[in-house]
Amino acid sequence: MYREGENAPAVPVQLHLLPPVLYPKERLCFDFLDEPTWCSPHVVKDQDAWVRLKSCFTPDTTSSIDLELDKIFSSIVQFHGWQRRFMAGNLIYICFYTYMDRFLDYIVDGLCFSNCSEKTPELETLTLSMKLLNLDADQTLEGSPNCDSENVVSNGGESNSDIHSDQEQHTLPIFEKIEKLSNKVKILRREHIALSNEVKTITSDSLPGSEVFTALQNLGEEHETLKKKYQEECQTLKTKFHQESTERRKLYNEVIELKGNIRVFCRCRPLNQDEITKGSTSVVDFESSQENELKITASDSSKKQFKFDHIFRPEDNQEAVFSQTLPLVVSVLDGFNVCIFAYGQTGTGKTFTMEGNAENRGVNYRTLEELFKVSKERSEIMRYEVSVSMLEVYNEKIRDLLVEDKDPEQQPPKKLEIKQSAEGTQEVPGLAEVAVSKTDEVWELLKNGSRVRSVGSTNANELSSRSHCLLRVTVRGENLVNGHKTRSHLWLVDLAGSERVGKIEVEGERLKESQFINKSLSALGDVISALASKTSHIPYRNSKLTHILQSSLGGDCKTLMFVQISPSSADLGETICSLNFASRVRGVEHGPARKQTDVTDLFKYKQLAEKAKHDEKETKKLQDSVQSLQLRLSAREHICRTLQEKVRDLESQLAEERKTRQKQENRALSSLKPPLGLSTISEKRPPLGPSTKPRLPLRRITNFVSSQSQSQSESKPKPNYANLLSSNEKENISKPIMRARRGSFVSKPVQTATTGSVLKPKRRASVAAAFHSESVAGASGGGPRLRNESNNNNTNRVVGRHSFVWDPQRVWRTSRVQSPLNGKEVAAVVEATPVAAAARRFMGSPPSSQAVVGSWKPKHPTVVALQRKQLVWSPLKHRGTKAVRKSFV
Numbered sequence: 057m058y059r060e061g062e063n064a065p066a067v068p069v070q071l072h073l074l075p076p077v078l079y080p081k082e083r084l085c086f087d088f089l090d091e092p093t094w095c096s097p098h099v100v101k102d103q104d105a106w107v108r109l110k111s112c113f114t115p116d117t118t119s120s121i122d123l124e125l126d127k128i129f130s131s132i133v134q135f136h137g138w139q140r141r142f143m144a145g146n147l148i149y150i151c152f153y154t155y156m157d158r159f160l161d162y163i164v165d166g167l168c169f170s171n172c173s174e175k176t177p178e179l180e181t182l183t184l185s186m187k188l189l190n191l192d193a194d195q196t197l198e199g200s201p202n203c204d205s206e207n208v209v210s211n212g213g214e215s216n217s218d219i220h221s222d223q224e225q226h227t228l229p230i231f232e233k234i235e236k237l238s239n240k241v242k243i244l245r246r247e248h249i250a251l252s253n254e255v256k257t258i259t260s261d262s263l264p265g266s267e268v269f270t271a272l273q274n275l276g277e278e279h280e281t282l283k284k285k286y287q288e289e290c291q292t293l294k295t296k297f298h299q300e301s302t303e304r305r306k307l308y309n310e311v312i313e314l315k316g317n318i319r320v321f322c323r324c325r326p327l328n329q330d331e332i333t334k335g336s337t338s339v340v341d342f343e344s345s346q347e348n349e350l351k352i353t354a355s356d357s358s359k360k361q362f363k364f365d366h367i368f369r370p371e372d373n374q375e376a377v378f379s380q381t382l383p384l385v386v387s388v389l390d391g392f393n394v395c396i397f398a399y400g401q402t403g404t405g406k407t408f409t410m411e412g413n414a415e416n417r418g419v420n421y422r423t424l425e426e427l428f429k430v431s432k433e434r435s436e437i438m439r440y441e442v443s444v445s446m447l448e449v450y451n452e453k454i455r456d457l458l459v460e461d462k463d464p465e466q467q468p469p470k471k472l473e474i475k476q477s478a479e480g481t482q483e484v485p486g487l488a489e490v491a492v493s494k495t496d497e498v499w500e501l502l503k504n505g506s507r508v509r510s511v512g513s514t515n516a517n518e519l520s521s522r523s524h525c526l527l528r529v530t531v532r533g534e535n536l537v538n539g540h541k542t543r544s545h546l547w548l549v550d551l552a553g554s555e556r557v558g559k560i561e562v563e564g565e566r567l568k569e570s571q572f573i574n575k576s577l578s579a580l581g582d583v584i585s586a587l588a589s590k591t592s593h594i595p596y597r598n599s600k601l602t603h604i605l606q607s608s609l610g611g612d613c614k615t616l617m618f619v620q621i622s623p624s625s626a627d628l629g630e631t632i633c634s635l636n637f638a639s640r641v642r643g644v645e646h647g648p649a650r651k652q653t654d655v656t657d658l659f660k661y662k663q664l665a666e667k668a669k670h671d672e673k674e675t676k677k678l679q680d681s682v683q684s685l686q687l688r689l690s691a692r693e694h695i696c697r698t699l700q701e702k703v704r705d706l707e708s709q710l711a712e713e714r715k716t717r718q719k720q721e722n723r724a725l726s727s728l729k730p731p732l733g734l735s736t737i738s739e740k741r742p743p744l745g746p747s748t749k750p751r752l753p754l755r756r757i758t759n760f761v762s763s764q765s766q767s768q769s770e771s772k773p774k775p776n777y778a779n780l781l782s783s784n785e786k787e788n789i790s791k792p793i794m795r796a797r798r799g800s801f802v803s804k805p806v807q808t809a810t811t812g813s814v815l816k817p818k819r820r821a822s823v824a825a826a827f828h829s830e831s832v833a834g835a836s837g838g839g840p841r842l843r844n845e846s847n848n849n850n851t852n853r854v855v856g857r858h859s860f861v862w863d864p865q866r867v868w869r870t871s872r873v874q875s876p877l878n879g880k881e882v883a884a885v886v887e888a889t890p891v892a893a894a895a896r897r898f899m900g901s902p903p904s905s906q907a908v909v910g911s912w913k914p915k916h917p918t919v920v921a922l923q924r925k926q927l928v929w930s931p932l933k934h935r936g937t938k939a940v941r942k943s944f945v
């Protein structure tokens with residue numbers, strides 16, 4: 057480019073104009089030739105050229121354009137200081153973009169209105185070019201290959217030879233360029249002409265019809281629609297892809313859960329001040345690792361890679377840690393058992409992760425907070441009760457952390473042991489369980505528990521946990537819709553540090569603690585190894601820790617382990633140990649987690665079912681015994697019937713005998729002269745023969761007391777015969793309560809006055825004799841002696857023994873006639889005898905019908921005996937009865 061004041065080469069002014077049809081309008085420009093662009097130069101010779109250019113425009117626009125052009129060119133010329141040369145016919149190459157657009161607008165508009173007959177853009181442009189340049193081929197630079205006859209516009213003022221000579225003089229490299237470009241333009245122009253001719257030949261028929269345009273329009277619309285659809289589809293696909301990846305991750309998690317792997321999160325704490333001061337560096341490389349992977353740089357600069365379910369970097373806060381833990385802890389509300397434990401070397405942040413502090417609350421507190429939140433959200437369909445227990449395993453002893461220890465000398469601490477429940481889970485009977493419903497309560501509780509926990513100072517951690525701390529959250533849930541109950545546990549365990557004894561340089565009590573800690577942790581390692589290798593025996597009982605976590609490590613619960621590591625190069629060995637252990641844990645597969653039903657209710661139902669079963673058995677037994685009793689009863693009834701028949705036979709036999717005897721007696725009496733006393737007696741005594749009254753059928757003998765008679769006997773006081781006899785004799789006679797009784801009495805032989813022979817009393821006649829006033833008084837010395845059969849022949853004064861029917865009516869009647877005893881005395885005697893006692897036993901037994909009727913009383917001793925005897929019918933007894941009956945007969 058030529059600078060101001062420089063001597064520009066004496067070349068004619070060239071105006072570069074690009075046809076708008078070939079190039080976008082905004083790129084139309086005048087250009088300096090040293091920055092040639094796309095078209096061949098058109099020689100425009102200074103003023104004249106511009107004048108002609110101006111004359112191309114319509115009169116209306118000319119003035120303004122004129123003004124404009126003048127302004128433009130004067131400014132250009134002034135700017136470049138080339139006025140002189142310009143005027144002298146030097147070539148100036150203009151590039152004036154700012155005004156060019158507007159300038160060309162003017163030009164094009166002007167041309168369109170003035171000269172163009174056909175308004176196709178190509179023609180217009182061509183015309184514009186021609187008119188603008190208005191050059192004749194002959195007037196262009198003669199012999200120059202750059203110019204063709206059509207394009208070159210001569211300014212008319214100067215001769216072609218001048219220009220030519222000028223060009224020859226100044227064979228600048230730029231001109232070579234121009235030439236090349238000119239050639240190109242020429243070719244293009246030819247093409248253009250050919251095309252124009254072609255265009256001219258195109259008739260309206262050959263032009264696409266309206267259908268084509270409509271089709272094109274439709275296609276355009278369709279294209280737009282398709283484009284829109286494509287964009288929409290793209291968006292949908294994007295969203296779908298995102299969803300799918302989320303879903304995939306979720307499914308992966310589910311697969312892991314179903315597979316039952318214990319999940320392992322790794323957390324690395326930041327380097328602490330002490331480590332920084334000592335110049336320790338971080339050996340944990342997160343950057344070069346993939347997601348959920350970390351590399352540990354070993355002392356020999358080799359790198360060991362570990363992969364876990366999630367890795368927390370030193371900058372990750374408590375919230376980030378809990379956000380990953382959240383889905384697991386919430387599943388306790390769905391009835392799953394969950395166990396989360398933190399493992400790692402001393403001072404790596406186990407307690408920090410699980411408990412945290414007031415500013416950075418840990419998993420324990422956040423878990424309970426979340427449980428309350430979710431249970432509140434679900435309150436319309438679920439009712440939850442949350443309770444908390446806290447214990448520590450210190451030196452293989454279990455200690456309740458929610459119970460403040462009293463002075464051990466006054467009251468020794470409660471000894472807690474692990475027991476297996478009926479459902480197969482491990483329980484600690486006697487462990488305090490506190491119901492919680494608010495986060496404030498929880499925080500206080502956790503604080504108190506942590507305060508009670510055994511801590512000590514080691515050179516690795518000032519407040520090192522010397523025990524395993526276990527927080528158990530029990531959630532009891534009840535579905536308000538279907539009544540289903542669940543009871544699940546969430547164990548939150550802060551293990552003691554897995555330090556090497558040598559490393560932390562402990563002694564005394566601390567050493568003992570460390571040994572216990574290491575023992576239990578190695579038991580944990582053994583359990584993990586056994587689980588990983590799927591051996592049949594898992595040594596859970598080798599330590600209290602593994603025993604209590606038995607169902608959480610290998611059972612049907614969800615387990616998460618935090619492996620805590622230190623980034624410090626000083627802890628490299630411990631870090632690798634912890635990570636190796638965690639990798640082993642991650643490989644453990646246990647059964648898929650299972651929802652836990654509330655077994656307390658189940659247990660209750662089980663007990664009820666057992667009781668019902670037992671009751672059923674008892675009922676069956678009772679039914680069996682009732683059946684056998686019924687059988688026995690029917691057998692006894694049968695026997696009774698047989699006996700009754702026999703009794704009837706016997707009575708008829710007896711009646712016969714009596715008749716015969718009466719006849720004999722009558723005969724004997726008629727042959728004898730009867731004495732006076734005896735005749736009186738015989739007159740008064742009842743006839744011996746069978747009763748003229750019709751005998752009622754024998755009642756059924758039973759040793760069962762009918763309910764009616766029993767109630768009667770209970771409601772009525774037992775009649776006291778002595779009283780009754782003395783107070784109202786007649787009334788007593790008519791009383792139907794009397795029953796047949798059997799008694800024996802001793803009768804003194806009575807000498808008849810006439811014959812002096814001893815009259816042997818017989819049966820009822822002898823009764824009358826026994827109650828003879830003198831003889832009775834003389835014999836007994838105070839009253840008649842009645843005795844039972846058992847007293848048979850116990851005195852030599854007894855001359856006859858008689859069974860009789862103890863009928864108070866009859867007694868009364870007899871005594872009234874013959875006995876000197878008054879009613880009271882007789883009754884007293886009756887009451888005093890064992891017979892009376894036996895009789896009293898039967899007071900309630902006769903059937904009520906008998907008692908009411910009172911007209912018939914069994915007289916035969918067999919019947920009386922049967923009535924008196926308390927019968928218990930059984931085949932055995934039956935045989936016995938038979939034997940007795942024999943004697944009666």
Ligand SMILES: Nc1ncnc2c1ncn2[C@@H]1O[C@H](COP(=O)(O)OP(=O)(O)OP(=O)(O)O)[C@@H](O)[C@H]1O
Pocket residue numbers: 324325326370400401402403404405406407408409517519520521522551552553554620
């Ligand atoms: N991620 C962390 N960010 C900040 N500080 C941490 C982090 N982890 C641990 N610490 C700090 O490191 C120190 C030791 O942590 P902590 O007591 O929790 O370790 P520990 O593993 O429980 O030790 P020990 O086994 O001896 O009980 C604490 O002062 C704690 O605040």
